[in-house]
Amino acid sequence: MSSSSENLDLPTLHKQLKDAVDGDRRALCAGLGRVHHRRGAFSPYEGGYLTREHLADLVQRKILESASWNSVETWTAEDIFAWLNPLKRDKRLPDRIQDRQLFLESLYRVMADCFQSAGERMSGRRPAEYLNYLGAEPLYIDLPELDFNPADVGFYEITRWNANRVLDEHDNVGEVRRLRRTAQNWVPDEMIERYQEMVLGESGGKGSQCSSLVGFDLDTREDQGSQLIITVTGGWYYQNVVIRDIMRDHRDIYDTLASRITNADGGSLHGGLAAVIAGAPNSNIALNITVSSRSGKVLLIKRTAGVRTWQEYFQVGPHETMNFRPTETKQENCFVLARRALSEELQIEKEDLVGDIIFSWFGYYLPEAQGYFFAHAQTDLSENEIARRIRGAHSSFESGRIEWLELTEENVSSVLEAWSRGPWETVPDMAGRRFLPHAAISLTQLYRVRQQHMFGAP
Numbered sequence: 001m002s003s004s005s006e007n008l009d010l011p012t013l014h015k016q017l018k019d020a021v022d023g024d025r026r027a028l029c030a031g032l033g034r035v036h037h038r039r040g041a042f043s044p045y046e047g048g049y050l051t052r053e054h055l056a057d058l059v060q061r062k063i064l065e066s067a068s069w070n071s072v073e074t075w076t077a078e079d080i081f082a083w084l085n086p087l088k089r090d091k092r093l094p095d096r097i098q099d100r101q102l103f104l105e106s107l108y109r110v111m112a113d114c115f116q117s118a119g120e121r122m123s124g125r126r127p128a129e130y131l132n133y134l135g136a137e138p139l140y141i142d143l144p145e146l147d148f149n150p151a152d153v154g155f156y157e158i159t160r161w162n163a164n165r166v167l168d169e170h171d172n173v174g175e176v177r178r179l180r181r182t183a184q185n186w187v188p189d190e191m192i193e194r195y196q197e198m199v200l201g202e203s204g205g206k207g208s209q210c211s212s213l214v215g216f217d218l219d220t221r222e223d224q225g226s227q228l229i230i231t232v233t234g235g236w237y238y239q240n241v242v243i244r245d246i247m248r249d250h251r252d253i254y255d256t257l258a259s260r261i262t263n264a265d266g267g268s269l270h271g272g273l274a275a276v277i278a279g280a281p282n283s284n285i286a287l288n289i290t291v292s293s294r295s296g297k298v299l300l301i302k303r304t305a306g307v308r309t310w311q312e313y314f315q316v317g318p319h320e321t322m323n324f325r326p327t328e329t330k331q332e333n334c335f336v337l338a339r340r341a342l343s344e345e346l347q348i349e350k351e352d353l354v355g356d357i358i359f360s361w362f363g364y365y366l367p368e369a370q371g372y373f374f375a376h377a378q379t380d381l382s383e384n385e386i387a388r389r390i391r392g393a394h395s396s397f398e399s400g401r402i403e404w405l406e407l408t409e410e411n412v413s414s415v416l417e418a419w420s421r422g423p424w425e426t427v428p429d430m431a432g433r434r435f436l437p438h439a440a441i442s443l444t445q446l447y448r449v450r451q452q453h454m455f456g457a458p
Contacts, residue, residue, distance in 0.1 A: 017104075017133035017353030018086045024111055024127045025050055028118060045114045047121075051444050055110065056081035061149060062106040064160075066241060074165070075103075089171040097136050104130040135284035145402045148416050148444050150363065153437040154254075154423035155372065156261055156273050159361040160214055163452040167228065167359040169335045174229035179214050181233040185279035186369075187246060187253055192281060195242045203308065207237030210284035211322040211331060211370035213277055215363070228362065230371065232331060234324040241308055242280050244368045249339035251424065257366060273364060285322040287337050288315065288438050288448045289357070290376045291346065297347075297404040298446065300433070301390075304332050304400040312400070315434045316442035317377075318345035333360065335430075338375045347389035354378040358454050367423050372438070374445050378455045403433075407450065412443045 001047035032049045045058060060077045082091035094100045111127040115345070131138055150157060161167045176303040184192075200206070212235035218228060247254050261272040298316060305311050323332045332340075338357045342348040361374040379386065383404050388403060405411055414429040419440045421427070428434050449455070 010093065013133040013135050015086075017093075018084060018132060020128040020130065021055075021084055021107070021111070022086070024115075025052075025055070027125065028111075028114055030121075038331070043110045045117050047118050048113060052084050053077075053081055055114075056084060058110045058114075059103070059107050059401045062110050064101060074162075086186070093191050097134070098139055101134055101138055104134060110389070114232075119189070120337060135304070142314070148245040148440060150361075150441055151258075151262075153419050153440055154258075154367040154420065155363050155365050155437075155441055157361065158273070159218055159450075160361045161364075162448075163358055163454050166454070167334075169333075172227040173333055173335060174217075174227040176211070177229065177231045178331065179231050179233055181212070181214055181282065183280070184281040186257065186281055187250070188244075191246060191250075192242060195246055196238070199238050199245065201240050203238055203241070205238070208321070209326065210235050210237055210240070212282040212369075213279055213280070213285050215274065216371075230285075232285065232322075232324065233282065234326055234453060235284060237284065237321065239282040240321075240368055240370065241281050244309065245378070247367045247369075248424065254367060254423070276366075277364060277371075280369045285367075285371035286319055287322070287341060287373040287375060288319050288442050289338050289341055289374075290317040290378070290442050291342070291348065292378045292407075292446075293386060293388065293404065294380055295383070296407065297383060298407050298443070299386060300403040302400040302402070302403055302433075303436075310436050312434070313425050314403070314435045314439065316405075316435075316439045316446075318342065319438070320345070322371075334362075334373045334375070337373070338377075342377060345393050346386065346391045348377070348379060348381070348386070352379050352381055354380050355455050358449055360449050360454075363439060367437075372441075374438075374441055376446050376455075407447060409447075412447055415439055415443055426440060 026310065029049045045054070056077045059080050060075065063075065063080075079091070080103070082088040083093055085091075094103065104391060108127055108130045111130075114124055115122040122406065140285075167173065211232040213230060214233050215231040217231075221259045257276055261276055263272070286429060293299070300314050300316060301318065302314050303310055318341045320337055321333070322334075322337050325331055335357065338359075355378060358376045358378075359373060360376060363372055364370070365372045381389075387402055414431070415435050418427050418435060419437055423437065425436060
């Protein structure tokens with residue numbers, strides 16, 4: 001950084017940064033028709049006109065992939081848009097040097113990716129050196145290169161929690177509301193009926209009654225603590241298998257729905273994603289909870305050949321589906337579901353945990369029309385004791401071989417690489433294991449939870 005830049009005040013540097021970013025955007029968009037709607041937060045840049053809103057979405061995603069501290073998790077795409085907008089003069093960049101530096105480095109990486117995506121138009125061009133506008137000497141920041149977007153494997157984020165914004169069972173879980181679902185609009189009803197006959201003929205029964213996600217509401221008022229309210233209707237387990245089979249046999253349907261989410265006017269969260277969920281066929285709401293031993297190793301469970309889906313694939317801890325209670329007013333919430341998963345599948349109870357269950361992510365798994373919670377449990381048990389309990393658990397018929405994983409960047413990256421071909425195809429990881437797609441979310445979220453010391457002080 002030049003000494004003259006260090007001597008400038010931060011407001012002046014911020015103005016110069018906005019000018020530099022706009023200069024890069026003008027070069028990137030030269031000769032292209034302007035678009036007037038906002039692209040969703042899940043849209044990659046594909047070489048067209050890049051709006052500030054779309055750029056802000058991309059930068060927020062890059063920051064959330066990279067950040068290992070708490071403060072940046074509160075930055076919204078709207079905050080980042082304001083930092084980039086010349087008209088928002090009252091919106092200052094973060095005060096902390098490391099926060100400001102993370103923003104500038106993430107902004108540069110996104111713009112460099114956009115230049116590369118533009119192909120020959122930007123051949124040989126590089127963005128401006130945004131770190132010149134830091135206002136201090138750059139710090140050494142070790143940014144993990146996990147570089148993972150859950151939407152790449154079909155998971156669309158609704159909300160996430162962090163060390164500054166915790167999902168607490170007593171404060172902000174919110175109610176689970178019941179509603180009769182309106183007609184689905186994903187596929188022709190005749191197709192669903194045809195697949196239902198095949199699935200019921202193979203399975204011999206409907207399975208258990210499950211909650212199916214109809215809608216969600218994030219009450220972000222300060223006194224509500226970002227309360228999550230979900231709306232559900234009653235369904236059956238076999239209906240999840242039906243929509244799973246349809247989506248795998250007709251991947252054009254998935255592509256159409258994904259496009260509705262990512263290209264919705266007004267952003268994806270309260271536009272495309274909510275509309276897609278409201279029109280979905282019945283499926284279920286599921287939870288995956290990672291389980292760590294006393295030494296910090298992560299439990300992997302190989303599913304048996306006898307389960308209905310993902311036979312002989314590894315999952316990261318137990319999975320469980322949310323019960324629907326047709327005769328009761330109060331429905332099962334995510335904490336009750338998580339404790340049931342630990343108890344029924346692992347014989348792990350509340351007194352075996354270090355601290356409480358930590359929830360980190362809630363979203364929608366489009367290939368199976370599922371609402372999905374990701375949670376984490378740190379136990380005070382050895383690997384041998386957990387293995388012993390699994391053998392005697394109520395639902396142990398679902399569990400085959402178990403293994404233990406060290407949560408290192410290399411091991412997590414190996415699972416991400418195995419699922420780098422999109423939502424349908426996978427390859428074994430470096431140890432020869434095949435993982436459910438959910439494992440990519442489970443491990444990256446646990447990695448983030450540990451970085452933020454959400455289980456307590458290290």
